[in-house]
Amino acid sequence: MFKPVQVAIGLRYLRAKRRNGFISFISLASILGIALGVTVLITTMAVMSGFQKEIRDRLLQFAAHATVVADGVPMQDWRHALEVAKQDPRVAGAAPFIETEALLSGPRKQPAMVRGIEPALEDEVSVLSQKMKRGAADTLTDGSYNILLGQELALWLGVDVGDQVTVMLPEFQGTPMGAMPRYKRFTVSGVFEAGYNEIDRGLAVVHMADLQRVLRMDGASGVRLMLHDMDRAYEVARDLALQLPGFYRVSDWTRENANLYHSLKMEKTVMGILLSLIILMGAFTLVNSQVMLVTDKQADIAILRTLGLTPGGVMQVFMVQGTLIGIIGTVLGFIGGVTLTWNLERILDGIEALFNITLLPEDVYYITGLPTDMQTPDVVTTLVIALVMSFLATLYPAWRAARTQPAEALRYE
Structure with a gap:
């Protein structure tokens, strides 16, 4: 050769x-x-x-790929937003949510994020029901005032299934004794483990209707999206926001967990x-x-x-x-x-x-x-x-x- x-x-x-x-x-x-x-x-x-x-x-088991949040006011027509989202072939699932920071009190106190969900739709955007260590996710029913806690959060509060925790919200209401923070007592009906410390220690889940009554809120904070391709999260969420009336803030998993x-x-x-x-x-x-x-x-x-x-x-x-x-x-x-x-x-x-x-x-x-x-x-x-x-x-x-x-x-x- x-x-x-x-x-x-x-x-x-x-x-x-x-x-x-x-x-x-x-x-x-x-x-x-x-x-x-x-x-x-x-x-x-x-x-x-x-x-x-x-x-x-592990993070995205509980955090959606993208979120569309109403800017300044609750999203009252969230059902229409879900219908529009599900018509997009890039969207695998969608569900409404409410999120607010709160101070949870049991034998001990611990701040956490309280998320209100619709249990019938939650399986489309998270694996909450699959990550229950004790109790069950279907115990969240309208009017039950049950709450699900992350395993580390329950440990820090010193509570378990059947115990009660007080959720104190950073909003004040007028009383004969002056301005008092708004609070509500919930019963622990389950403990979940995401396998990610920020979620297990910092998240509590309740029924969205219960949280609406506590907050005196009509509507949802926004909708969460689960996509077939997570790398296109921001693009899909932006397209959805443009199809809805009003103004919305769009975020995806890379921005919410940028650090x-x-x-x-x-x-x-x-x-x-x-x-x-x-x-x-x-x-x-x-x-x-x-x-x-x-x-x-x-x-x-x-x-x-x-x-x-x-x-x-x-x-x-x-x-x-x-x-x-x-x-x-x-x-x-x-x-x-x-x-x-x-x-x-x-x-x-x-x-x-x-x-x-x-x-x-x-x-x-x-x-x-x-x-x-x-x-x-x-x-x-x-x-x-x-x-x-x-x-x-x-x-x-x-x-x-x-x-x-x-x-x-x-x-x-």
């Missing part, structure tokens, strides 16, 4: 047994260094993406940059091996030059060899990273069984496994970084080889 002379010589140098075994060892170390860096980076990015997905999914969303994204980015340094170390090892190879092949370079090979051709010979080393290391790293990611849970279970320890105990962490989500863009980015670093690492040694003077190199041969 025809190959350019530069490629043929570069391949021959890669396969040939070198006089200096230390150079071969350094080349092998370069391959292993790049492979290790790629393996670690692929696996770490998969774990970071897995944790992001796990946290996002968490951006911090997770930044953490993954920083971790990727730091772990790329491992690949960079392998690239520096590749520079060392190529420089030593150029020194070892001074006579060969001189002979090639006298036979008519141009300095650019000499440079290409060593660039071919160095790039191939980088490609081999990258491919091995890709195989190792994919294999390690797919078997990471088994490896974790094996370590726990071998040393009789629990790395992620249930009483400390909400996430007791090691979730992974290997995303194609992350893998491709890792491979490109490794290949680019390997290519750049060949430039200086190849340039140094191209500057070799035949007369000087052959003087002592």
Whole structure:
């Protein structure tokens, strides 16, 4: 098969047994260094993406993909808004809600967000009924004044199913004794666990009609939307708001949880940059091996030059060899990273069984496994970084080889 002379010589140098075994060892170390860096980076990015997905999914079990909220006044015609939303093929479910901050009082006091829902529609936008630890979600009926508490919130209040809590609202009403905050006593009819601390500790759920009477409110705060594609949440909510009379505020899950969303994204980015340094170390090892190879092949370079090979051709010979080393290391790293990611849970279970320890105990962490989500863009980015670093690492040694003077190199041969 025809190959350019530069490629043929570069391949021959890669396969040939070198006089200096230390150079071969350094080349092998370069391959292993790049492979290790790629393996670690692929696996770490998969774990970071897995944790992001796990946290996002747990958060969105109770937080809708998008919300459309009436601006300043209650949304009285929320049923019409639901009909308009459900006509949109991008919408998987819709439900009305009321939200207000309150101080909950039992044996102890704790502030929380109180959400009024329509139980018959809530399953379209959340998994509340599936996350009940004690009691049931269908105990929320009109006029029952029952309340569902997050597990951590119930613990902080010191109450359980059957106990009563007082919901004190940040609104005042006139009484013979002066202005008094509005409050109502509710009965705890269930405890849920979302697996996300901000929800388990900061959310209480009641029937929307009960909360309307307490607030003396006619209508809903707005509607919550569950979509088939959460990445289009803001677009869908905006389109819905434009079809409704009046003025509305539109928000989606990325804006309502902007700090968490951006911090997770930044953490993954920083971790990727730091772990790329491992690949960079392998690239520096590749520079060392190529420089030593150029020194070892001074006579060969001189002979090639006298036979008519141009300095650019000499440079290409060593660039071919160095790039191939980088490609081999990258491919091995890709195989190792994919294999390690797919078997990471088994490896974790094996370590726990071998040393009789629990790395992620249930009483400390909400996430007791090691979730992974290997995303194609992350893998491709890792491979490109490794290949680019390997290519750049060949430039200086190849340039140094191209500057070799035949007369000087052959003087002592």
